[in-house]
Amino acid sequence: xxxxxxxxxxxxxxxxAALTGTxxxxxxxxxxxxxxxxxxxxxxVLTVLMWDVVASAIPxxxxxxxxxLTSELASSxxxxxxxxxxxxxxxxxxxxxxLAFPTGIFAGVYLEEYAKSNRLTRLIELNIRNLxxxxxxxxxxxxxxxxVKGLSWLTGGRSVIAAGITLAILVLPIIIxxxxxxxRAVPSGLREAGFGVxxxxxxxxxxxxxxxxxxxxxxGTMLAVAxxxxxxxxxxxIGAITGRLASLPGQGLVDRLQGKFTAMPIVIYGxxxxxxxxxxxxxxxxxxxxxxxxxxxxxxxxxxxxAAILLRNRFEKRRQS
Numbered sequence: 001x002x003x004x005x006x007x008x009x010x011x012x013x014x015x016x017a018a019l020t021g022t023x024x025x026x027x028x029x030x031x032x033x034x035x036x037x038x039x040x041x042x043x044x045v046l047t048v049l050m051w052d053v054v055a056s057a058i059p060x061x062x063x064x065x066x067x068x069l070t071s072e073l074a075s076s077x078x079x080x081x082x083x084x085x086x087x088x089x090x091x092x093x094x095x096x097x098x099l100a101f102p103t104g105i106f107a108g109v110y111l112e113e114y115a116k117s118n119r120l121t122r123l124i125e126l127n128i129r130n131l132x133x134x135x136x137x138x139x140x141x142x143x144x145x146x147x148v149k150g151l152s153w154l155t156g157g158r159s160v161i162a163a164g165i166t167l168a169i170l171v172l173p174i175i176i177x178x179x180x181x182x183x184r185a186v187p188s189g190l191r192e193a194g195f196g197v198x199x200x201x202x203x204x205x206x207x208x209x210x211x212x213x214x215x216x217x218x219x220g221t222m223l224a225v226a227x228x229x230x231x232x233x234x235x236x237x238i239g240a241i242t243g244r245l246a247s248l249p250g251q252g253l254v255d256r257l258q259g260k261f262t263a264m265p266i267v268i269y270g271x272x273x274x275x276x277x278x279x280x281x282x283x284x285x286x287x288x289x290x291x292x293x294x295x296x297x298x299x300x301x302x303x304x305x306x307a308a309i310l311l312r313n314r315f316e317k318r319r320q321s
Contacts, residue, residue, distance in 0.1 A: 056291035063282045068292060073241075073262065073270075077286050078279035082293050085267035088160060088240070089229055089300065092263060095164025096228045100172045101221055108179025108217075113205050125180075132173035139170040140234030148238055156258025158239030163261065166234050171224035178220025182213035215312040222308030226301045232265035242270035264297040 060068055064081075071081025115121045143166030147155050155161040186209050194204035210217075236242075241262045262270075271293065274286035 053291045053294050056288055057295040060284060060288050060292035063284060068289075069296070073267070076279055077277075077284045077289050078281040080271075080286070080289055082264065082267055082296055085262050085264040085293070086296065086300075088163075088261045088263040088266075089297075091160045091257065091261075092164045092167055093225055093229060093304075095161070096168045096171060096225055099165065099168040100175055100224065104172050104175025104221070104224075105179050105217060108176045109183055109205065109210070111176070112180050112183040113201070113209065128173045128176050132177055135233075136170055136231050137233040137237065139166055140237030142166065142169070143234055144237050144239075158260065159258045160261045161257050163235055163238050163240065163263070166238060167228040167231060170231065170234065171228050174224045174227070175221055178224075179213075179217050182216030182220065183209060185216065186212045211315065211318065214315040218308050218312050218315070222304050225304055229297065229301055229304075230265055232263075232269050235263055235266050236269070240266040242266055242273075264293060264300070268293050268297065 064071075068081050069086070070083050071079060072084050074080040111121065111125060143162055147162035147165050148157055151162075155165070190208045190212060191204055194208045199207070239260075241260050268290055271286045271290040276285040276287045278285050
């Protein structure tokens with residue numbers, strides 16, 4: 001194996017030398033250096049930002065411990081917590097998973113495997129790509145008009161249901177595009193081998209195409225959920241609560257889904273506008289709580305990405321075996 005690699009590297013070097021001659025590729029070195037500099041500068045800025053946020057969040061977790069995660073929104077930084085924001089974000093993510101995942105994956109597979117390549121199909125694909133670039137505030141206006149006002153009898157108005165459906169529509173074009181690209185990357189030889197042994201279109205798609213494309217599909221869908229978790233503009237238009245959210249005792253699941261809500265991005269937005277007056281007991285300010293809330297949201301996103309990586313690796317091992 002090592003001999004084969006050595007021969008390949010030697011052949012590559014020989015071909016490169018024959019094409020470029022003996023002169024040094026100065027422009028190539030400059031370009032590679034510029035790329036490396038941009039990478040290091042981006043990592044430096046990201047590290048500084050993360051260090052600042054985590055350093056501000058540590059006192060909150062030190063003084064409040066798990067109480068910060070289990071407490072509800074309040075007007076005092078000594079009592080305020082993110083439990084309602086976590087619940088709202090998880091419910092919204094649940095709607096995205098239930099509504100956008102199957103719809104987007106099925107649509108992407110249909111466009112690549114079943115739809116004929118004609119003018120109508122190309123027009124649909126162009127519109128999907130354009131929808132993926134529409135600002136999120138436009139989807140917020142759509143949710144306000146359609147789901148908050150038009151379908152208030154179903155969603156309950158300014159509720160988690162309206163927010164979840166709106167964000168599911170927001171990330172749907174992204175899921176369709178990533179699914180279609182993953183399916184398009186499947187080698188045509190896999191399909192030809194399946195058809196060669198008499199398999200139907202459905203059997204080829206189920207047993208060959210989807211398992212091979214699964215890692216890319218999973219990565220794209222989890223990135224879509226991560227974007228949905230971080231969106232604030234559509235939720236503000238739909239009517240997420242930025243201040244104190246009263247929790248009524250005895251509420252069922254349906255009542256909570258159709259009632260007033262908040263989410264982690266809205267909690268962060270609301271605390272960023274609060275007066276930084278230290279609490280009488282802990283001495284914490286809403287600025288400190290805001291940093292801790294950012295860390296909680298980042299942890300949620302990282303957990304989703306970690307789950308996607310584990311599932312992707314599992315499918316890749318199954319594909320290679």
